[in-house]
Amino acid sequence: MSNASNTIKIDGVVIPFKEGQTIMDAALAADIYIPHLCHKPGLSPHGSCKLCTVDVNGRCVSSCTMPATEGQEIDNNTPALNEVRKTITQMLFIEGNHLCPSCEKTGDCTLQAIAYHLGMLDGHFSQFYPRREIDASHTSLVLDRDRCIMCELCVRASREVDGKDVFATSGRGINRHLIVHSPSGKLGDSNIERDDLAAHICPVGAILIKGDAYKVPIGQRTFDLHSVAETNLDKIILTKVRHHDA
Amino acid sequence: MPKLRVGTTSLGGCFGCHMSFLDMDERIVDLVQHIEFTRSPINDIKHCEPCDIGLIEGALCNADNVHVLKEFRENCKIIIAVGACAINGGVPAMRNHFSLQECLEEAFLDEIGLDNPQIPSDKELPLLLSKVHPIHEVVKVDYYLPGCPPSADAFVKILTDLLEGKEPSLPKEMLHYD
Amino acid sequence: MTINLKPSTHLLHALHAHQQQHRFISDQAMIDIAAQFNIPRPQVEAVTEFYSFFHRTPRGRFDILFSNCTSCGDLTLMQMLCEKLHIKTGETRADGLISIGETSCIGMCDHGASALINSMTIRSISKSMIEGMAELIESDTKLSDWPQNWFQVDDHIRKKGLLLSNSFEAGSALKSMAGRSGQDLLNDVTSSALKGRGGAGFSTGLKWQFCHEAEHETRYVICNADEGEPGTFKDRILLNSHADVMFEGMTICGRIIGATQGYLYLRGEYRYMLDALETTLQHRRETGLLGKNILHQGFDFDVHIVVGAGAYICGEESALIESLEGKPGIPRIRPPFPVTSGLWGKPTVVNNVETLVAAASIILHGHHWFTTHGTWQSKGSKLLSVSGDCARAGIYEYAFGISVQQVLDDAGAKNVQAVQIGGPSGRLIGADYFEHLIAFEDLATGGSFMIFNESRDLLAVIRNFTHFFAHESCGFCTPCRVGTTLLKKGLDKICDGHGTAHDLDELNRTAALVSRRSHCGLGMTAPNPIRDALKNFHPLFKQRLLHQEMEPEFNLDAALEEARALRNGN
Ligand SMILES: Cc1cc2nc3c(=O)[nH]c(=O)nc-3n(C[C@H](O)[C@H](O)[C@H](O)COP(=O)(O)O)c2cc1C
Ligand code: SF4
Ligand code: SF4
Ligand code: SF4
Ligand code: FES
Numbered sequence: 001m002s003n004a005s006n007t008i009k010i011d012g013v014v015i016p017f018k019e020g021q022t023i024m025d026a027a028l029a030a031d032i033y034i035p036h037l038c039h040k041p042g043l044s045p046h047g048s049c050k051l052c053t054v055d056v057n058g059r060c061v062s063s064c065t066m067p068a069t070e071g072q073e074i075d076n077n078t079p080a081l082n083e084v085r086k087t088i089t090q091m092l093f094i095e096g097n098h099l100c101p102s103c104e105k106t107g108d109c110t111l112q113a114i115a116y117h118l119g120m121l122d123g124h125f126s127q128f129y130p131r132r133e134i135d136a137s138h139t140s141l142v143l144d145r146d147r148c149i150m151c152e153l154c155v156r157a158s159r160e161v162d163g164k165d166v167f168a169t170s171g172r173g174i175n176r177h178l179i180v181h182s183p184s185g186k187l188g189d190s191n192i193e194r195d196d197l198a199a200h201i202c203p204v205g206a207i208l209i210k211g212d213a214y215k216v217p218i219g220q221r222t223f224d225l226h227s228v229a230e231t232n233l234d235k236i237i238l239t240k241v242r243h244h245d246a
Numbered sequence: 247m248p249k250l251r252v253g254t255t256s257l258g259g260c261f262g263c264h265m266s267f268l269d270m271d272e273r274i275v276d277l278v279q280h281i282e283f284t285r286s287p288i289n290d291i292k293h294c295e296p297c298d299i300g301l302i303e304g305a306l307c308n309a310d311n312v313h314v315l316k317e318f319r320e321n322c323k324i325i326i327a328v329g330a331c332a333i334n335g336g337v338p339a340m341r342n343h344f345s346l347q348e349c350l351e352e353a354f355l356d357e358i359g360l361d362n363p364q365i366p367s368d369k370e371l372p373l374l375l376s377k378v379h380p381i382h383e384v385v386k387v388d389y390y391l392p393g394c395p396p397s398a399d400a401f402v403k404i405l406t407d408l409l410e411g412k413e414p415s416l417p418k419e420m421l422h423y424d
Numbered sequence: 425m426t427i428n429l430k431p432s433t434h435l436l437h438a439l440h441a442h443q444q445q446h447r448f449i450s451d452q453a454m455i456d457i458a459a460q461f462n463i464p465r466p467q468v469e470a471v472t473e474f475y476s477f478f479h480r481t482p483r484g485r486f487d488i489l490f491s492n493c494t495s496c497g498d499l500t501l502m503q504m505l506c507e508k509l510h511i512k513t514g515e516t517r518a519d520g521l522i523s524i525g526e527t528s529c530i531g532m533c534d535h536g537a538s539a540l541i542n543s544m545t546i547r548s549i550s551k552s553m554i555e556g557m558a559e560l561i562e563s564d565t566k567l568s569d570w571p572q573n574w575f576q577v578d579d580h581i582r583k584k585g586l587l588l589s590n591s592f593e594a595g596s597a598l599k600s601m602a603g604r605s606g607q608d609l610l611n612d613v614t615s616s617a618l619k620g621r622g623g624a625g626f627s628t629g630l631k632w633q634f635c636h637e638a639e640h641e642t643r644y645v646i647c648n649a650d651e652g653e654p655g656t657f658k659d660r661i662l663l664n665s666h667a668d669v670m671f672e673g674m675t676i677c678g679r680i681i682g683a684t685q686g687y688l689y690l691r692g693e694y695r696y697m698l699d700a701l702e703t704t705l706q707h708r709r710e711t712g713l714l715g716k717n718i719l720h721q722g723f724d725f726d727v728h729i730v731v732g733a734g735a736y737i738c739g740e741e742s743a744l745i746e747s748l749e750g751k752p753g754i755p756r757i758r759p760p761f762p763v764t765s766g767l768w769g770k771p772t773v774v775n776n777v778e779t780l781v782a783a784a785s786i787i788l789h790g791h792h793w794f795t796t797h798g799t800w801q802s803k804g805s806k807l808l809s810v811s812g813d814c815a816r817a818g819i820y821e822y823a824f825g826i827s828v829q830q831v832l833d834d835a836g837a838k839n840v841q842a843v844q845i846g847g848p849s850g851r852l853i854g855a856d857y858f859e860h861l862i863a864f865e866d867l868a869t870g871g872s873f874m875i876f877n878e879s880r881d882l883l884a885v886i887r888n889f890t891h892f893f894a895h896e897s898c899g900f901c902t903p904c905r906v907g908t909t910l911l912k913k914g915l916d917k918i919c920d921g922h923g924t925a926h927d928l929d930e931l932n933r934t935a936a937l938v939s940r941r942s943h944c945g946l947g948m949t950a951p952n953p954i955r956d957a958l959k960n961f962h963p964l965f966k967q968r969l970l971h972q973e974m975e976p977e978f979n980l981d982a983a984l985e986e987a988r989a990l991r992n993g994n
Contacts (some may be wrong), residue, residue: 020900027826042673043713045757047757047901047943048900048901048902048943049901049902050901050903050941050942050943052901053941056610060940060941061766062757065757066376067759070290084937084941085372087933087934087937088902088903088937088941091902091907091910092902092906092907093334093905094906095905095906095909097338097343099330099336099339099340100330100394100423100424101330101336101337101394101424102337103424106423106424107424108707112423115423116421117418117423119418119421121333121390121392121421122327122334122380122382122392123333123334124391125910126383126908126913127334127335127339127342129339129342129343129377131343132862149902150899150902157798165464168464168467168470169470170466170469170470170473170474170752171470171473171910172473172474172476172735172752172897172898172899172900173895173896173897173898173899173905173908174897174899174905174906174908174909175473175899176899176900178903179464179466179469179470181464181465181466183455183465185469204583212314218424227418250908266751309980309984312978312980312983345986346986346987346990347986347990350990365990367991373987373988373991374984374987375983375984375987376984376985376986376987377983379978379983382976383976383978384976384978385976386926386973386974386975386976
């Protein structure tokens with residue numbers, strides 16, 4: 001059932017939604033940016049990063065999982081919410097090992113781009129400096145868990161698009177980490193291939209394509225040219241990275 | 247109008263931020279009409295005197311870094327953390343994954359081709375901190391200038407804002423961590 | 425080497441059996457168990473690493489986990505045992521005889537210091553018992569030859585009310601259903617205004633109605649016996665002495681909503697009750713109270729018991745369902761709620777043990793019997809698990825509307841500094857609040873009532889609770905995964921005397937964000953102890969601060985210690 005009277009209001013702007021859409025779906029369709037990291041149109045929603053947090057009639061909800069329903073009045077692009085999102089972004093930076101100047105993904109990284117978008121100047125909290133495993137066993141991929149933000153995009157892409165189930169998450173609490181489905185637990189031993197969506201979908205520099213690092217020079221990368229708030233970007237990022245490898 | 251007095255220092259850093267500062271080329275001529283450098287590697291003055299702005303490059307790696315930083319904080323009205331190392335530890339903080347002992351042994355004992363390997367213990371050498379810290383963990387920081395290094399434009403922008411008595415800020419396109 | 429496993433129907437049970445026999449879950453075991461269950465190996469790895477009772481490195485033949493709860497834990501006893509046996513916590517002794525560690529509250533708060541030894545509960549540990557334990561362990565004495573009274577758990581019922589004073593004959597509530605329609609029965613539950621006793625307080629009648637109305641052929645009833653909230657042990661008493669009523673409540677629910685299968689999710693810490701519960705189930709089957717065509721009323725129902733393995737989050741209903749499905753206990757996205765999409769995606773009712781006991785009694789006695797007790801928004805009675813600094817810890821059943829002070833008086837508590845109502849996720853209140861009432865509209869509680877007298881270091885208590893949440897966070901969402909650890913570190917700094925006003929401010933800010941932005945109830949309540957303490961006991965923090973400036977403090981001497989030691993060692 002879909003009819004024209006289905007509308008929600010985001011920051012005072014009335015937008016339509018279709019039955020079954022989440023607030024995020026409706027917002028993106030209407031060209032409204034709600035910051036998001038663990039969400040990618042086409043994959044099932046996850047609701048873990050909490051960057052897409054919005055206030056609906058005063059209640060905090062994740063817009064990527066909350067169904068749009070008639071009458072919702074939503075705060076999104078407010079200074080207070082962006083401050084909250086900045087803090088969540090800082091949490092993601094300091095729980096892992098992010099050293100942008102030495103990271104291949106710099107300029108193409110969505111976490112970094114969101115940090116720019118939110119005006120993040122420092123990590124704010126003391127860093128955790130976890131020791132995490134790096135897996136370079138695959139001929140064309142590297143898995144550097146230091147930068148993994150547990151968004152599980154690779155998990156879902158592998159399962160839902162590639163039909164392979166290469167990745168899973170394990171551990172509890174601050175010890176959560178990505179694991180690989182192969183007898184040895186190493187990527188080289190799994191059935192992931194360079195052309196799989198899972199090999200390209202990582203929003204940060206945790207899954208990297210070997211040899212591609214500096215094909216595009218720093219200064220001319222996605223977020224050197226675009227703002228993360230452009231709502232058609234998901235396509236650009238994906239086509240761009242996929243295009244590199246074609 | 248009296249000139250703004252500016253001190254600069256590099257703690258555990260690579261002087262890259264200072265290089266980038268000088269990269270503003272001829273614009274520095276305009277700038278020195280309005281600012282004057284107190285302690286700085288640029289003029290080799292060793293101690294910080296009371297001044298308006300302290301630009302701090304580098305992370306805190308040893309006891310000396312901590313003393314210098316505290317001297318700056320006591321003397322400067324405004325402290326600006328400049329560059330990745332000052333802001334989040336940067337490259338020097340990569341040693342934080344290991345214990346100090348592991349680091350020293352790797353560098354001075356286990357490294358191949360060392361002549362008479364030993365961990366330096368000269369009393370003149372400042373003691374190393376067990377972990378590397380960004381400067382905001384030790385003193386209050388007023389402003390942050392990210393980048394590795396921050397561009398010359400970013401330096402100009404921040405200093406110009408301050409000269410004009412404005413709250414310094416970077417436009418989004420100048421915000422970079424790399 | 426392949427490992428032969430006893431056939432087992434649930435992944436958690438298979439892992440437990442393997443852990444008991446081999447002292448750990450090896451890589452090979454994970455591969456074999458995955459094959460046995462026909463699931464991907466990473467799922468077995470994820471489950472093994474999620475639940476704290478499973479280990480990937482060998483534990484001792486005696487594996488002891490001391491509770492670190494403020495009521496049933498005493499880590500000085502743990503240290504004593506460690507010293508006697510020459511072992512560090514978390515480690516396994518080289519000869520493989522013994523390993524000792526900590527675990528979250530094991531629900532023995534009325535018995536004093538307690539522990540799990542090879543997953544059996546050993547309670548009321550004293551210094552002299554530690555001596556005895558050390559000897560029994562060193563001499564490799566089988567647990568069955570240990571003094572059996574060490575394992576004897578008592579009910580400690582101090583005050584009986586509506587539910588506990590009722591003698592209940594097995595099958596009586598089921599018999600009373602004869603000739604009544606499902607709708608009629610549901611009306612009774614709805615009219616009783618029974619609200620969930622597990623914490624959230626949702627109307628039980630409505631929940632059953634929603635589940636009944638959800639379109640599907642298959643529905644499930646789950647009894648939530650995870651009872652993980654520190655300081656709560658009232659479900660333990662119900663499971664021990666009133667299991668028939670609880671199973672009857674599940675059966676009634678099954679009849680009303682149209683479910684034929686029920687699950688009892690029993691926390692791993694209560695494994696010692698498993699045999700008795702299975703026996704009760706078997707007896708009920710034999711007497712026609714479970715199984716096909718129950719009491720010739722034309723409906724079928726049976727119950728399986730699944731035992732958890734050390735994860736507080738599995739008390740959250742959707743995490744519990746994930747756990748039942750053989751996965752890590754990670755809360756689901758809501759909506760959909762379990763009543764429309766629960767176990768295996770089917771409409772599911774999840775109720776607390778006490779809720780189901782009350783429901784069975786309501787069916788037997790009628791809703792008037794129930795509604796004549798309690799307050800206008802909280803009908804009936806509540807079982808409180810009272811523990812901490814008082815003369816008589818144990819179970820107190822009151823009609824809703826009892827004041828905190830009355831409970832304190834009944835339990836013989838003196839010089840009370842604070843009471844934690846509803847466990848760490850509940851409210852921390854001081855004396856100015858003791859006239860408030862236990863009721864959904866005032867002080868809501870799942871049943872934990874922990875008393876702290878003037879001699880307690882309240883900051884240490886809050887620190888304990890904050891560590892608990894960091895340990896129990898499932899790690900799914902950013903605010904709770906990172907935030908609970910930030911809160912733990914921030915509070916540690918202040919407690920250790922290195923904090924400043926700046927750190928306190930940071931703590932406050934982080935706490936607010938974690939409360940508001942987390943994915944599930946765990947994260948939303950994890951900052952409660954800190955937030956309540958900042959509000960109600962602010963001077964405690966202030967006294968502990970290094971200075972009142974909004975400046976960070978850096979302990980240079982401590983930071984140089986390592987370098988000094990290295991230089992001197994040279
Ligand atoms: C972190 C967390 C832990 C919980 N633990 C329990 C528990 O141990 N027992 C329980 O009955 N409910 C627990 N709950 C509440 C359940 O999610 C659920 O609301 C309850 O089982 C519903 O039953 P009721 O309506 O009978 O109370 C917990 C909730 C959260 C968020
Ligand atoms: S993954 Fe992104 S945020 Fe992390 S270091 Fe690389 S560029 Fe920076
Ligand atoms: S590897 Fe990348 S895509 Fe996968 S969970 Fe980590 S950050 Fe997300
Ligand atoms: S709030 Fe905590 S326990 Fe709940 S989903 Fe998030 S990380 Fe897991
Ligand atoms: S985008 Fe919604 S929680 Fe991550």
